[in-house]
Amino acid sequence: MKYLVTGSAGFIGFSLCQRLLENWHEVVGIDNMNSYYDQGLKQSRLDILEQYSHFRFIHLDITDYEKIIVLCTQEDFDRVIHLAAQAGVRYSLKNPFAYADSNLNGHLAILEGCRKAKIKHLVYASSSAVYGMTDQTPFNQNIPTDHPVSLYAATKKSNELMAHSYSYLYQLPTTGLRFFSVYGPWGRPDMALFKFTKAILANEPIDIYNNGNLSRDFTFIDDIVEGVIRISDIIPPMNLKNRLPASTSSSEYYRLYNIGNGQPVQLIDFIAVLESLLGKQAIKNFLPMQPGDVYTTCADTEDFFSVTGYRPQVSIEKGVKAFVEWYQSYYELVSNL
Ligand SMILES: NC(=O)c1ccc[n+]([C@@H]2O[C@H](COP(=O)([O-])OP(=O)(O)OC[C@H]3O[C@@H](n4cnc5c(N)ncnc54)[C@H](O)[C@@H]3O)[C@@H](O)[C@H]2O)c1
Numbered sequence: 001m002k003y004l005v006t007g008s009a010g011f012i013g014f015s016l017c018q019r020l021l022e023n024w025h026e027v028v029g030i031d032n033m034n035s036y037y038d039q040g041l042k043q044s045r046l047d048i049l050e051q052y053s054h055f056r057f058i059h060l061d062i063t064d065y066e067k068i069i070v071l072c073t074q075e076d077f078d079r080v081i082h083l084a085a086q087a088g089v090r091y092s093l094k095n096p097f098a099y100a101d102s103n104l105n106g107h108l109a110i111l112e113g114c115r116k117a118k119i120k121h122l123v124y125a126s127s128s129a130v131y132g133m134t135d136q137t138p139f140n141q142n143i144p145t146d147h148p149v150s151l152y153a154a155t156k157k158s159n160e161l162m163a164h165s166y167s168y169l170y171q172l173p174t175t176g177l178r179f180f181s182v183y184g185p186w187g188r189p190d191m192a193l194f195k196f197t198k199a200i201l202a203n204e205p206i207d208i209y210n211n212g213n214l215s216r217d218f219t220f221i222d223d224i225v226e227g228v229i230r231i232s233d234i235i236p237p238m239n240l241k242n243r244l245p246a247s248t249s250s251s252e253y254y255r256l257y258n259i260g261n262g263q264p265v266q267l268i269d270f271i272a273v274l275e276s277l278l279g280k281q282a283i284k285n286f287l288p289m290q291p292g293d294v295y296t297t298c299a300d301t302e303d304f305f306s307v308t309g310y311r312p313q314v315s316i317e318k319g320v321k322a323f324v325e326w327y328q329s330y331y332e333l334v335s336n337l
Helices: 011-022 039-049 064-075 097-116 150-171 192-201 222-232 267-278 302-308 318-336
Strands: 002-006 026-031 053-060 079-082 124-125 176-177 207-208 255-261 285-288
Touching: 011 026, 011 039, 011 222, 011 285, 026 039, 026 302, 039 053, 039 318, 064 097, 064 124, 079 097, 079 222, 097 150, 124 150, 124 222, 150 176, 150 255, 176 222, 192 207, 192 267, 207 267, 222 255, 222 302, 255 302, 267 318
Parallel strands: 002 026, 002 079, 026 053, 079 124, 124 176, 176 255, 207 285
Antiparallel strands: none
16 A cells, blocks of 8 residues: 655654555655754664665655645555654643644644545544543543643644544544554654663663652554554544544544553653663652643553454563663664764
8 A cells, every 4th residue: 555654754653664664565754854853863764764665755844735735636645644743742831833833734734635635544643641631540532631731732632623623524534543652662862761761871860750650651662553554444434323422433434542551650660670671770860740741641442452453562671671772772873973
């Protein structure tokens, strides 16, 4: 099949593209290569993708809606997997307009491109952040998500609502995926595992918020990729019987799922796994809770399992080990260049 993947130089986009290319699909990747984090890391991911003859990269900003529409209508994509976004909760307090640009205008441009090209299925990234102030765990997809605690979360919730309006108005099949703390090789430098590894190896202190009293439903990248590929082949049908829809489904061609491990880990335990793999103790700098953060995340994965038959498989010990091995070999290579 022919896929359009937005955010292809990003962590999840790169890993997804690589798997699709290994399976001999044709992939067009777009990314604006922004400087939110190390552009060298994004370029290294892209260098790997460009070794595949059936991959094509277009340096493009998703807010350039005219070019997005031309791209979608001129190429015959079977699937659009939309992952490009301004990610990160804390940065949304510093630079809120970056979120309005990429996550609202950019998302709209992708919706427009998909509807004009009559794309068979748009799969897009939402986030566990949409659960905001809720304290009902595990997070079932049908609990209300009306109280986000960061602008990032508010834009991701908006993405779901915008997708619903396009599914309703234009019969565009859309599936939103609420990802839960994704980690693994080629991961993001602004996320905990990357920051902790870097600091521990450099004998620098690590910042631990809410005195470590936080838990996260860490989900390994390979489990996310497998989930995205499986769900992209399950096109939401119209369901006229569903006149009083739950929030994650609708009478329209619209679905939402959690993709998470379903097994939250205390931050302190996560750090202990990392310390034992690195053979070094972290210097811990305990800090209060950060604005925009939530205490816990935990995915209810039953809906996702019932449609895909898939549950995440990779344990924290295996996943963190894979990350550490990648980190050490990648940065040894980079430092020798
Ligand atoms: N990694 C996680 O734990 C996590 C959790 C929940 C949701 N998500 C969502 O999953 C998606 C992928 O996340 P990621 O971790 O791979 O992040 P990432 O930052 O590594 O990847 C996003 C990519 O999109 C690109 N991009 C950003 N704005 C763009 C624009 N306007 N035009 C074109 N390209 C643009 C960036 O350059 C980057 O390469 C995002 O939508 C993110 O919000 C991620």
